[in-house]
Amino acid sequence: MTENANAAAAAAQATTAVLIGQSTVQIWGMSSAERLTRQLARAGVKDVRVSAEGLENVGSVVILRIDFAYDQRLIDALATRPGATLVAGGVAIASAVAGRDAQAASGVLASGEAPVGTEILDSEGLAGSYNRKLRKREIAFVIPLNSQSVKDVEARSFAGSYKGVTDFVTKYWWPAPAKAVTKWCAVRRITPNQVTYLGLLLMFVALGMFWEGWYLLGLIPAWIMTFLDTVDGKLARVTMTSSKFGDILDHGIDLIHPPFWWIAWIIGLEKAGMPVAHPELLVWIIVGGYVVQRLFEGAFIRLWGFHMHVWRPFDSFFRLITARRNPNLVILTAFTLIGRPDWGMILVCAWIVLSLVVHLFQLVQAAVESRSRTLVSWLDAA
Incomplete structure (x- = not known):
């Protein structure tokens, strides 16, 4: 890999995330925020916040609504794909944006809209349909999180x-x-x-x-x-x-x-x-x-x-x-x-x-x- 390519790869890897919204649902004994924090850590994103303030100098920031449950592949993809917005059921729920745009993007995502200028992708478009690590075809899941959907989320994550x-x-x-x-x-x-x-x-x-x-x-x-x-x-x-x-x-x-x-x-x-x-x-x-x-x-x-x-x-x-x-x-x-x-x-x-x-x-x-x-x-x- 060339020096320029290395620099580009480093810039593309998000190191900061912002969790927005509210959820009281427990998944596998964890709150949604705890689960997302662990997922982000697996994707290499260790700095997880509840506010987008003060991120103007950060390269790429992943913003996630915690009232949704995400397949790990979607978190991995967002962490390395700046400018992408994930939509589910016509609602924008997560995005990777530049730090200077993070605060505005958080407000837009909270209302279910996609930040301006981002690439709108569904689950398959963002993470593909083949899970190489587990050797199977499977579209990554993203599910609205509420007390009625917990069993579905746990079933899908277990199957995954x-x-x-x-x-x-x-x-x-x-x-x-x-x-x-x-x-x-x-x-x-x-x-x-x-x-x-x-x-x-x-x-x-x-x-x-x-x-x-x-x-x-x-x-x-x-x-x-x-x-x-x-x-x-x-x-x-x-x-x-x-x-x-x-x-x-x-x-x-x-x-x-x-x-x-x-x-x-x-x-x-x-x-x-x-x-x-x-x-x-x-x-x-x-x-x-x-x-x-x-x-x-x-x-x-x-x-x-x-x-x-x-x-x-x-x-x-x-x-x-x-x-x-x-x-x-x-x-x-x-x-x-x-x-x-x-x-x-x-x-x-x-x-x-x-x-x-x-x-x-x-x-x-x-x-x-x-x-x-x-x-x-x-x-x-x-």
Whole structure:
């Protein structure tokens, strides 16, 4: 980036915000003003005020009506798009203006009008329709905030915290109970890291039980841990309390523990009186398959700039069932319930190998197609 481009980017990033209007509604246990302050902080705007006085020398100022609830993407977009005004239902509700115009613009926005000379945009025009971070198509929400709309706001913000491409357990089984538990935690100010620590404890409990061959008992903390793994991320997103440490902790646990569970499962089979032939081969498949699958996914991102699971519709479908922790846990649970945890592990290993074959074909196909055209995610395609 050139020096002029760097200067332009710095000038475009708002560092100050003004919250106007009134609201007494609580969202996820927070007032509208508190929620917006947290959202603005995530967008890099740390100076939040209730008056536009004294901002004449500030470069860009974001002005927001607090009687509306905003998707985080809209806050992010306003913070880097001076001269834009967000409208919803024909009413202007937020704007990014120069500091010298902030006081006048605040008065205009309070009446639902757009400041003169600003670019009027709806939600899709301001933030687009593809959420790259969560890998899904979704128009950012903006909702008038009142006691009747709180449930809708919380439902939309919770849905907006979900990845569009993930395994079928996370996508179809967990949303309803996870939303209830997330709300319970948010109201009581329980932090995402506290949920993660509980999940970490349960991960070790499950590991020990699998090691001893106590599969039915071990599956209980294992499944609770996978559920809490959904809750902590959703809680962090809806309450805007994510942190670098929490992100590293959560993703580190997710990255490391699954192969150790499966290895413990194999060791436990001997103690449970159901040893498998060539257990060392199964261990090599588990460890090697896990590492190679991650390498394939990393190589795809490095070569073409996006996840292999969002390249084509088939790739997104296969992510639902590929040999990751939750689908593997479903297989092991089903076979344990019929008294054959050994068969379950053999099938998991076979599924790991088959999934690797599919991912290898994805890489090869991408390499071939990229020679004649630029690869684009089907979710991001115009």
